[in-house]
Amino acid sequence: MQHIHHLSKDKKLKKIIALQQPVTLTKRKYVYLHLCLSIMSQQLSTQVAQVFHQRFLKLYAGKKPSLQQIADTPFEVLRGIGLSNAKASYVLNVARFFISEKITDTQLYKLENETLIQYLTQIKGVGRWTVEMILMFTLGREDIFALDDLGIQQAICKLYLLDPADKKKMKENMALISKAWSPYRTYACVYLWGWKDNTPSA
Numbered sequence: 001m002q003h004i005h006h007l008s009k010d011k012k013l014k015k016i017i018a019l020q021q022p023v024t025l026t027k028r029k030y031v032y033l034h035l036c037l038s039i040m041s042q043q044l045s046t047q048v049a050q051v052f053h054q055r056f057l058k059l060y061a062g063k064k065p066s067l068q069q070i071a072d073t074p075f076e077v078l079r080g081i082g083l084s085n086a087k088a089s090y091v092l093n094v095a096r097f098f099i100s101e102k103i104t105d106t107q108l109y110k111l112e113n114e115t116l117i118q119y120l121t122q123i124k125g126v127g128r129w130t131v132e133m134i135l136m137f138t139l140g141r142e143d144i145f146a147l148d149d150l151g152i153q154q155a156i157c158k159l160y161l162l163d164p165a166d167k168k169k170m171k172e173n174m175a176l177i178s179k180a181w182s183p184y185r186t187y188a189c190v191y192l193w194g195w196k197d198n199t200p201s202a
Contacts, residue, residue: 003142003184010180012159013188016195023190027140031108032067032098034138035120036091038130040083055081070095090125097123113141136186145178145185147171155192 001022008014028034040056041049059077060069071092078088097103108116116139117131129148135141146152156174157164164170181188 003187006184007181007188007191010177013181013191016159017191020191020194023187023194025136025140025142025186027109028138029105030064031105031134031138032070032094032103033064035094035126035130035134036070038133039087039090039094039125041133042087042130052082067095067098071099086125090123093124094126109139113144136189141186143183143185144189145175145181146189147174147178149189151193151196152189155196159192159195 004017004022007017037049037053037056040052044052057063057065059065059073059081065073073092075088075092078091079085083091111119113135116135117128120126120131120134121128129146132144132146132149135144136146153164153170153174156162156177157170160173160177162170162173178185178188
């Protein structure tokens with residue numbers, strides 16, 4: 001696979017790639033739904049996030065809800081499945097934004113990475129990290145680097161012996177290291193998460 005050949009030029013990365021199954025990226029429909037699920041997943045383990053996803057879908061008889069169905073879901077009902085006040089509000093914000101902007105999957109797939117990040121982070125509760133997860137795991141973009149992800153930071157500090165005490169310097173070094181991985185930085189992130197056993201759910 002082309003990405004393995006390219007990333008394996010980095011000897012440290014090559015060692016952790018060899019320990020894992022080859023990564024494939026998938027392009028998915030219903031971007032709004034994955035964005036809602038990604039918000040629910042924030043700061044949760046993969047297992048706990050799955051529980052919330054199942055509870056959420058159960059509200060709609062286990063089927064994929066439409067934007068309007070999500071927008072019409074009472075705040076108290078979302079709180080009732082265990083979401084915090086903030087996350088319940090953010091999920092409703094996503095649905096309302098997509099409806100008011102008349103956003104389609106086709107439109108989102110056409111946008112450049114940075115343009116999409118700037119567009120969707122207008123939604124209160126949607127940060128850069130959340131959109132990066134959407135770019136990686138919903139739109140299947142190959143060259144996303146999750147600089148602010150704690151798991152990525154920990155993995156790179158461990159693998160490349162960086163000092164995490166100075167956050168600014170650490171991030172500069174991370175960005176420098178990751179440049180050599182382009183145009184396959186998403187794959188590098190997935191291998192780093194796998195090595196750390198900290199794969200996010202999105």
